[in-house]
Amino acid sequence: MDRGSFLGRFIARRLVQAVPTLFGVLLLTFLLGRLSPSDPLQLMLAGQYDVTPEDRESLRHSLGLDQPLPIQFLAWLWQIAHLNFGNSFYFNRPVLDIIVERIPNSLQISMIALIITVLVGVPLGVFAALRRGRIEDHVIRVVSVAGHAVPQFWLGLIFVLTLSVQLRAFPVGSMNAVGIDCGLCWDRIWHLIGPVAVISIAGIANLPRILRTEVLEVIAQDYVRTARSKGLKERMIVARHILRNALIPVVTSFGTILLVFFSGSLIIERVFNWPGLGRLTFEAAVGKDFPVVQAGVVISSVLLILSYLVRDIAYAWVDPRIKVR
Amino acid sequence: MAVGAQTATRPLELPQPRGSAGLWSTAWYSLRRDRLTMAAGAVVLLIILLSVGAPLLAEYVFRTTFDKQDLLHTYGAPTLDPPAYLLGSDEVGRSQVVRLFYGGQVSLFVGFVAAFIQLTIGVLLGLMAGYFRGRVDDLITWFITTLNSIPTIFLLIIISALFAPGPITLTIIIGTIFWTGITNFVRGQTFALREREFVTAARTVGATSWRIMLRHILPNVLPLIFVLTAIDVGTIILAESALSYLGLGIVPPTPSWGNMLTNAASYFNRAPWLVASPGAMIFLTVLCLYLVGDGLRDALDPRLKSR
Numbered sequence: 155m156d157r158g159s160f161l162g163r164f165i166a167r168r169l170v171q172a173v174p175t176l177f178g179v180l181l182l183t184f185l186l187g188r189l190s191p192s193d194p195l196q197l198m199l200a201g202q203y204d205v206t207p208e209d210r211e212s213l214r215h216s217l218g219l220d221q222p223l224p225i226q227f228l229a230w231l232w233q234i235a236h237l238n239f240g241n242s243f244y245f246n247r248p249v250l251d252i253i254v255e256r257i258p259n260s261l262q263i264s265m266i267a268l269i270i271t272v273l274v275g276v277p278l279g280v281f282a283a284l285r286r287g288r289i290e291d292h293v294i295r296v297v298s299v300a301g302h303a304v305p306q307f308w309l310g311l312i313f314v315l316t317l318s319v320q321l322r323a324f325p326v327g328s329m330n331a332v333g334i335d336c337g338l339c340w341d342r343i344w345h346l347i348g349p350v351a352v353i354s355i356a357g358i359a360n361l362p363r364i365l366r367t368e369v370l371e372v373i374a375q376d377y378v379r380t381a382r383s384k385g386l387k388e389r390m391i392v393a394r395h396i397l398r399n400a401l402i403p404v405v406t407s408f409g410t411i412l413l414v415f416f417s418g419s420l421i422i423e424r425v426f427n428w429p430g431l432g433r434l435t436f437e438a439a440v441g442k443d444f445p446v447v448q449a450g451v452v453i454s455s456v457l458l459i460l461s462y463l464v465r466d467i468a469y470a471w472v473d474p475r476i477k478v479r
Numbered sequence: 480m481a482v483g484a485q486t487a488t489r490p491l492e493l494p495q496p497r498g499s500a501g502l503w504s505t506a507w508y509s510l511r512r513d514r515l516t517m518a519a520g521a522v523v524l525l526i527i528l529l530s531v532g533a534p535l536l537a538e539y540v541f542r543t544t545f546d547k548q549d550l551l552h553t554y555g556a557p558t559l560d561p562p563a564y565l566l567g568s569d570e571v572g573r574s575q576v577v578r579l580f581y582g583g584q585v586s587l588f589v590g591f592v593a594a595f596i597q598l599t600i601g602v603l604l605g606l607m608a609g610y611f612r613g614r615v616d617d618l619i620t621w622f623i624t625t626l627n628s629i630p631t632i633f634l635l636i637i638i639s640a641l642f643a644p645g646p647i648t649l650t651i652i653i654g655t656i657f658w659t660g661i662t663n664f665v666r667g668q669t670f671a672l673r674e675r676e677f678v679t680a681a682r683t684v685g686a687t688s689w690r691i692m693l694r695h696i697l698p699n700v701l702p703l704i705f706v707l708t709a710i711d712v713g714t715i716i717l718a719e720s721a722l723s724y725l726g727l728g729i730v731p732p733t734p735s736w737g738n739m740l741t742n743a744a745s746y747f748n749r750a751p752w753l754v755a756s757p758g759a760m761i762f763l764t765v766l767c768l769y770l771v772g773d774g775l776r777d778a779l780d781p782r783l784k785s786r
Contacts, residue, residue: 178625308758439640
């Protein structure tokens with residue numbers, strides 16, 4: 155079987171496997187919204203006093219809220235299948251429009267942070283393994299454990315309070331200075347530094363530890379000894395023989411890193427006042443704006459499932475030993 | 480055999496263990512030489528003692544309570560006189576250090592109790608998935624992949640915002656969300672262990688499935704579960720503090736490390752030190768828990784021992 159059709163089958167299989175997961179996410183999201191003690195009607199009609207009980211009932215009926223739960227769930231699935239997440243109670247606009255505006259803002263932070271994580275984390279991991287047991291190795295270990303343990307919101311808070319508020323070296327929040335509106339220019343980069351730095355720390359805490367273990371496994375392999383005995387330069391051995399093989403399992407760890415980024419983004423967007431998907435979902439949850447909350451969870455989960463998919467495909471692509479299971 | 484060879488070459492250095500050296504005594508032996516882990520463990524113990532003893536400390540050392548206000552001494556800088564303002568005073572003149580210890584009670588309670596809940600759920604589901612396989616495994620794996628596909632903090636924030644739980648309910652909710660890691664681990668181990676001879680032997684003499692799971696498989700998995708749990712306590716404390724910082728977890732007037740930071744951030748211009756101590760406490764506690772977990776793993780994992 156040639157490589158192309160193998161990858162095709164692999165992707166198809168993974169897509170099918172994602173269906174029950176997506177169903178689970180949808181079911182959980184639906185139940186959370188419906189089982190919550192707050193009544194959506196109450197929230198929709200907040201501030202309107204001329205509502206008669208009959209109006210209430212007819213609105214309840216027109217929203218389908220008087221139907222049994224399974225029927226409501228199916229109706230909701232049907233809507234979502236048509237990409238209709240309803241209207242936001244708060245913005246009174248289609249939820250999907252609001253969310254689609256926010257997604258690029260969140261992805262911008264995560265993607266840049268991912269690149270920085272790889273650029274910093276890979277050398278650190280290899281270095282730690284090559285200096286195993288020495289002081290450099292211990293320092294990298296302690297630093298990466300520290301990166302795990304530090305509360306991200308606290309780091310972000312300190313960044314904003316000291317560098318932005320006190321020293322005025324960085325902007326206090328949001329994506330652009332007033333009057334500037336650009337996707338990627340110096341002004342945006344200036345605003346990105348804080349959130350990206352804080353988020354990257356979480357990734358950099360993860361990657362070197364995983365890579366270190368892999369490099370140590372590879373160093374013990376026979377082909378590395380062969381390369382050494384051939385008299386290859388150390389740099390050549392590290393780049394061509396060790397790193398290439400050690401990086402393959404590391405691809406899997408991107409799942410963890412992405413999950414950390416997605417979770418972290420919510421808090422970081424809040425601290426840096428960044429108008430992303432996480433902050434939107436948070437504010438909607440506090441304001442009990444159910445349609446936005448549900449869509450926020452569903453869409454961030456879909457993004458996460460998709461990135462798991464990309465990770466698995468990348469893994470299958472770089473490692474010829476993977477077979478369709 | 481390996482032990483015999485070692486004793487033969489270095490008979491004087493190793494103290495002779497009485498009887499055979501068990502897993503725990505060997506682990507303890509290598510732990511004692513791991514200074515970093517021992518120090519981290521000592522710090523965790525100290526933080527637990529300070530938090531549990533917070534009422535006594537407040538009364539006899541700092542001579543104040545966690546909610547005693549003093550409007551004449553607001554935003555006080557850290558000072559030794561009076562000792563209550565060791566770490567400064569907050570916007571209504573309450574003692575920061577006493578509130579920090581009381582906050583520790585809440586954060587540690589949530590961390591340890593929720594970790595215990597998720598440990599129980601995780602171990603049971605993991606054993607069942609790995610032992611029964613088939614439908615049971617499919618169902619449990621489906622739970623795991625679903626939960627892992629929703630960013631944890633999103634789930635926590637939504638549940639807290641919609642249901643407004645108290646501290647106890649919050650602990651239970653966190654416990655029922657975080658179990659997937661332990662389940663995955665136990666499931667994998669059980670898969671391998673159930674094919675071993677001692678399980679077949681137990682089955683031959685008529686042991687029931689549950690007896691095999693709890694008496695024969697579980698003891699083999701348990702040591703490394705402690706490692707995962709130590710790390711999870713840290714992760715849960717981090718999650719709780721983030722949630723409380725956002726105003727959704729532990730709500731004032733109950734102090735928690737997270738919600739102390741919410742206030743402190745607004746008064747940064749007048750009292751920057753108020754931002755430092757709660758964050759530092761979270762950081763220190765979680766860091767030490769992670770280091771203890773790491774050290775335990777090294778001590779318990781026979782593969783890493785040759786290091």
